[in-house]
Amino acid sequence: MAIKFTPIPTTTAESWRNGGTDAHGQKPERRISDGRAPCRHCLKNVPEGDAVLLGAYKPFDAAGAFTETGPIFICEKPCKRFQGGTNEVPPVIAQRDQFLIRGYSADEKIDYRTGQIAKVSDLVSQAEKIFALEDVSFIHVRSAAYSCFTTRIDRAR
Template sequence: MRSSPCASASVRASPSSWSACDGPHGLKRATSQARRAIRKRVALRFGAWHPGARPFLQRSSPMAAFHVIPFPADVVRAARSQRVDPWGGAARFLPAADRSAPCRHCMSGTRPGGDLLLLKYSPFAADSPSPYAERGPIFLCGHDCAPYATPSRLPEIVTTRQVNIRAYDAADLMLYAHSHIADGQDAGDVVARLLEHAGVRRVHIRTALHGCFLCEVQRAP
C-alpha cells in the first residue's frame, strides 16, 4: 500500500507541521517547512548565506579580517588628465551630472550637479587569462578626490545599496557556490566569511542590478 504524499512530507517536516496536512494546502506548507529546515542546516554547516539566513551570520569565532584594495591612482590620473581608460579608449566627461554616482576612487557617492567621468575598467590583471576578467563601466569624480582611507571597513558605495558579491580563486575563476546577493549593511559579514575559505583569493563587490564593479576585497595583510 502506497503512503500518501502528505504522510511522506510529514516525515521530512517537523512534527508541528503534521496537522497542516489536514487542509487543502497542507502538503505545500509541510514541504516548505522541510525546505526551510534543510536550508538552516546547510547554512550552519557550510557558512552559506542567503537573504533568509541573516540570523546565521553570527558566529562565536572571529571572522577573517579583510582589506579593501585601493583603486589604482594611475587610472584616475589618466582619466582626469588625458580622458583615457587603461586600454586607450575614451573616458567620457559628464559635466554637472544631474545624478549621483559611486566614485571608485574615494568610494563615496558623488553629489548631483558635480562632474563625473565614465570609463571602462577591469579589476583583473591585464594579462589574466581568465574568461571572467571582463571590462565594464565605472564612474569617478570629475574633480580631485581623496583615495578611500579606511580599508578595514567596506565603503559607502557598498553599504548603502544591495550588492552582488563574487568570490574568485587564484586563477581568477569565479567560485559559483560562493556568489551572493546581499544588503550592503550585511556585506561585511558575508565577505569576511568568504575569505575564511582557503580557495578564495579575492572577493569582488558589484552593484546588484547592473553588475558594475564597486571594489575588490582581500584578506588583511
C-alpha cells in the first residue's frame, strides 16, 4: 500500500499570512525561528532567524470530543506546500527521531487500535499497517513530545 503526507491547506497558510484568525479566532503570533520550528505547510524547518506564525489549528472538519486543537507554526513568508511523492517522508519528519501516530475513522474518531510512538525509520511501514484496518480513513502524525499536529497521512491514490 502506498501513502502520502498531506500538509495543512494553502488556504489556511495564506489566511494567517494575510491577517486572518486561527482556530480560536485570534491572529497568529509572530515569532522568530530558532531553526527548529516545523512549518506545517512546506513541512520543512523554518530557517533560524526567519519569522514564523504561531497559531491554533484544528485539523478536523467537525467539532467533537476527538477534534483536538493545538499550536502549529507556519512560515511567515509564502512557502511552497509539500507535494512529496508516494511514501516520501517530508524533511521536517526525516530530521526527527519519532512521532506519535494514530488513525481516525471517516467520522473523525480515534481508532484506539492505532495509537503509538513510531520511529521515523518505521513510519511508512507502521502507517501501512494502520491503513490495513479498513475503518481507518486517515492518520495524524503528531509531535512525540508535545502532541502537536505535524501532518496527516492519507492513502495514495
